[in-house]
Amino acid sequence: MIETKNLRKLYTTDEVETTALNKVNLKVNEGEFVAIMGPSGCGKSTLLNILGLLDNPTDGEFYFLDTEVSKYTEKQRAHLRKKNIGFVFQSFNLIDELTVYENVELPLLYLKMPASERKQKVSHVLERMQLIPRKNHFPQQLSGGQQQRVAVARAIVSEPKLILADEPTGNLDSANGEEVMRLVTQLHEAGTTIIMVTHSPAYAEFAQRVVHLFDGHIVTENINSKEFHI
Amino acid sequence: MFGNYLKTAVRNICKHKGHSFINVSGLALGMAICILIMLWVYDELQLRANTPGTGDNTNIYLFSALAFIILLMACINFMNLTTARGAERSKEVGIRKVVGARRTGIIKQFFSESFLLVFFALILSAILVELLLPAFNRLTGKQLTSTWLGNPYILPGMIAVTLVTGIMVGSYPAFFLSSVQPVKVLKSALKPRTKGGLLRKTLVTFQISLAVIFLVGSMAIYRQLDHIKSSLDMFRDSIYAAEKQVMMIFIYLSFLAIFMACHGLYGLTVFVAEQRSQEMGIRKVLGAFRADVWRLFFYQFMKWIITANLLAWPIAYFLLDNLFIRNFAYRIPIGPWPFVLSGILTSVIALLTVGFQTFKAAAANPSDTLRSE
Ligand SMILES: Nc1ncnc2c1ncn2[C@@H]1O[C@H](COP(=O)(O)OP(=O)(O)O)[C@@H](O)[C@H]1O
Numbered sequence: 369m370i371e372t373k374n375l376r377k378l379y380t381t382d383e384v385e386t387t388a389l390n391k392v393n394l395k396v397n398e399g400e401f402v403a404i405m406g407p408s409g410c411g412k413s414t415l416l417n418i419l420g421l422l423d424n425p426t427d428g429e430f431y432f433l434d435t436e437v438s439k440y441t442e443k444q445r446a447h448l449r450k451k452n453i454g455f456v457f458q459s460f461n462l463i464d465e466l467t468v469y470e471n472v473e474l475p476l477l478y479l480k481m482p483a484s485e486r487k488q489k490v491s492h493v494l495e496r497m498q499l500i501p502r503k504n505h506f507p508q509q510l511s512g513g514q515q516q517r518v519a520v521a522r523a524i525v526s527e528p529k530l531i532l533a534d535e536p537t538g539n540l541d542s543a544n545g546e547e548v549m550r551l552v553t554q555l556h557e558a559g560t561t562i563i564m565v566t567h568s569p570a571y572a573e574f575a576q577r578v579v580h581l582f583d584g585h586i587v588t589e590n591i592n593s594k595e596f597h598i
Numbered sequence: 599m600f601g602n603y604l605k606t607a608v609r610n611i612c613k614h615k616g617h618s619f620i621n622v623s624g625l626a627l628g629m630a631i632c633i634l635i636m637l638w639v640y641d642e643l644q645l646r647a648n649t650p651g652t653g654d655n656t657n658i659y660l661f662s663a664l665a666f667i668i669l670l671m672a673c674i675n676f677m678n679l680t681t682a683r684g685a686e687r688s689k690e691v692g693i694r695k696v697v698g699a700r701r702t703g704i705i706k707q708f709f710s711e712s713f714l715l716v717f718f719a720l721i722l723s724a725i726l727v728e729l730l731l732p733a734f735n736r737l738t739g740k741q742l743t744s745t746w747l748g749n750p751y752i753l754p755g756m757i758a759v760t761l762v763t764g765i766m767v768g769s770y771p772a773f774f775l776s777s778v779q780p781v782k783v784l785k786s787a788l789k790p791r792t793k794g795g796l797l798r799k800t801l802v803t804f805q806i807s808l809a810v811i812f813l814v815g816s817m818a819i820y821r822q823l824d825h826i827k828s829s830l831d832m833f834r835d836s837i838y839a840a841e842k843q844v845m846m847i848f849i850y851l852s853f854l855a856i857f858m859a860c861h862g863l864y865g866l867t868v869f870v871a872e873q874r875s876q877e878m879g880i881r882k883v884l885g886a887f888r889a890d891v892w893r894l895f896f897y898q899f900m901k902w903i904i905t906a907n908l909l910a911w912p913i914a915y916f917l918l919d920n921l922f923i924r925n926f927a928y929r930i931p932i933g934p935w936p937f938v939l940s941g942i943l944t945s946v947i948a949l950l951t952v953g954f955q956t957f958k959a960a961a962a963n964p965s966d967t968l969r970s971e
C-alpha cells in the first residue's frame with residue numbers, strides 16, 4: 369500500500385536547515401498495523417504528514433497505492449487524501465463552530481455524497497462510537513475522551529483504506545487512552561491499514577510491527593511477538 | 599455544502615458579536631457615504647444635462663473619487679479586522695483541508711461569508727442613508743430622495759456597491775486563508791505568529807492623521823467664526839455663511855474620519871493582541887504583572903497616536919493657512935489650542951477603542967497562550 373525509498377525532508381527556516389527525515393525506507397502492506405516510536409523531535413510527525421499526503425518530501429520516492437506521488441501538487445494530493453486517508457491527531461482538531469454531527473459529516477460533504485446516504489453513514493458511525501446523545505453538542509462541551517471519539521468517527525466515516533494517527537492517546541487519561549486503542553484495534557481487525565505514532569510502549573504492543581525512529585532515520589523494526597505466534 | 603459554510607459563518611459571527619458588529623457598522627458607514635455621494639453625483643449630472651453650458655465637471659470627479667476612497671478605506675479596515683484573527687480561522691482551514699477540502703472550496707467558503715456580512719452591512723447602510731439624508735441635503739442645498747421611484751439608478755447603484763464591496767473584502771481573506779498549509783497549523787496548538795503588519799499600522803496612522811486634520815480644521819474655523827461675528831462689516835454676512843458651510847463640512851468629515859479611524863484601530867488592536875499573545879504569556883511566566891503588560895500595549899498605541907498627530911499638524915496648519923488667506927480681513931492666528939485639543943481628543947478616543955481589547959489580552963492566563971502540543 370505504501371512504500372518509501374530514501375525519503376528525505378529538509379526544513380529551511382531563515383538560516384537554519386533541519387533534516388527532519390533522512391533516507392527513510394519503509395514498506396507498509398494493506399491491512400497492516402504499524403506503530404512508530406521515537407523521542408520527541410525525531411521526525412515522527414513529519415513522516416506521518418508525508419505518508420498522509422499533507423506534505424511533500426524534499427527528495428526520495430514515495431509510492432502510494434503503487435503510484436509515485438512524491439511530486440504531486442496539493443490539488444492532486446487533496447484528491448487522493450479525501451478518498452483514501454483518515455487522520456486522528458493528538459489535539460483532536462475538531463472545528464469548534466460545528467456540532468459533533470456536523471464535524472463527522474464534513475468529509476462526506478467534501479466527497480459530494482448525496483444527503484440521504486450521508487445521513488445514514490454519519491448516524492451509523494455515531495452510534496458505533498456511542499455518540500448519539502452528544503450529536504448536537506459542540507466540541508467545547510465534551511470531555512477530551514469524547515472529543516477524540518468524535519475525531520475517530522470523523523476519520524472513519526468515509527471508510528478510508530488508511531488511518532493515520534499521530535499520538536492519538538497523548539492528551540487522554542489511561543481509561544480514555546485504552547478506549548481509543550480498543551477502537552483502533554477494531555478498525556484493524558475490520559481490515560483497515562493503520563499507522564500510529566505513540567510514546568507508549570504498551571500501546572505500541574497493539575501493533576503488528578514497531579518502527580523506531582531516531583534523528584530522522586529508522587533505527588530498528590520489530591515484529592511484535594504477540595503477532596509473531598499467530 | 600453551502601449550508602455548512604453559512605452555518606460556520608453565522609456561528610462565527612455570533613461567537614464574536616462585538617467584533618462582527620463593529621466590522622459590519624464600519625463597512626455600512628462607508629457604503630452609506632458612498633451611496634449618498636452617488637445620489638449627489640446623479641443629481642448634479644441631471645442638472646447639467648438640463649442646463650447646457652455648465653461644463654465644469656471637476657467637483658463630480660472629485661466627489662466620485664472621495665466616495666471610492668471612503669469605500670476603499672472601509673473595506674481595508676474590514677479586511678484587516680477579518681484577517682487579524684486569521685490564526686484562529688486557519689486552524690479550521692487546516693482541518694477542512696485534512697478531511698478533503700480543496701483550495702477552491704475554501705475560497706468559496708470565505709466569499710460566502712464575506713458576502714453574508716456585506717449583505718448585513720447593506721441593510722444597515724440603507725438605514726444610515728435615510729438617517730443622514732436630511733443633514734446631507736442641508737449641507738449640499740439639495741432635495742435628494744433615496745426612493746426608488748425618485749431615482750431609477752439607486753437600485754442598480756446599491757447592487758453595484760454591494761458587489762464591489764463583497765469582492766474587495768472577500769478576496770483577501772479568501773486567498774490568504776485558502777493558502778494555509780494543514781501541516782503548519784495543525785502541528786500544535788501554538789498559534790502561528792502573524793508577522794509584520796507594517797501596512798496595517800501605516801494605514802491606521804494615516805486614518806488617525808486624517809481625523810486630526812479635520813478636527814483641527816473644525817476648531818480653527820469655529821474660532822474664526824467667533825472672530826468674524828465680533829467685527830462689523832458689510833461683507834460680514836456672506837463670508838460668515840460661507841465659512842459656516844465649510845465648518846459644517848469639516849465637522850461631518852471629522853466624525854466620519856473618527857469613526858473610520860476607530861474601526862481601523864480596533865482591527866489593529868485585535869491583530870497586535872493576537873500577534874503578541876505568546877510574548878505576553880512568556881513575560882507573565884517571567885514575572886510581569888497585568889499592569890506591566892497593559893503598559894506595553896499602551897506605549898505601543900501611544901506611539902502611533904503621537905506619530906499621527908505629528909504628521910497631521912503641519913498639514914492641517916498649511917491647509918488652514920491657505921484657506922484663510924481668502925478672508926484676509928478677518929484673519930486671526932490659528933493658535934496652539936486646536937492642535938492641542940485635537941491631540942487630546944484623538945488620544946482619548948483611541949485609548950478607549952483599544953482599551954478593552956488590550957485589557958483582555960493583558961488579563962489572559964499564560965497557560966492559554968503558551969499551550970503547545
Ligand atoms: N515546519 C517546520 N519548520 C522547521 N522545522 C520543523 C518543522 N516541522 C518540524 N520541524 C523540525 O523537524 C524535526 C522533526 O519534527 P517532528 O516531525 O515534529 O518530530 P516528532 O513528531 O517526532 O516530535 C524537529 O527538529 C522539528 O523542530
Ligand SMILES: [Mg+2]
Nearest residue numbers: 412413414534
Ligand atoms: Mg510529533
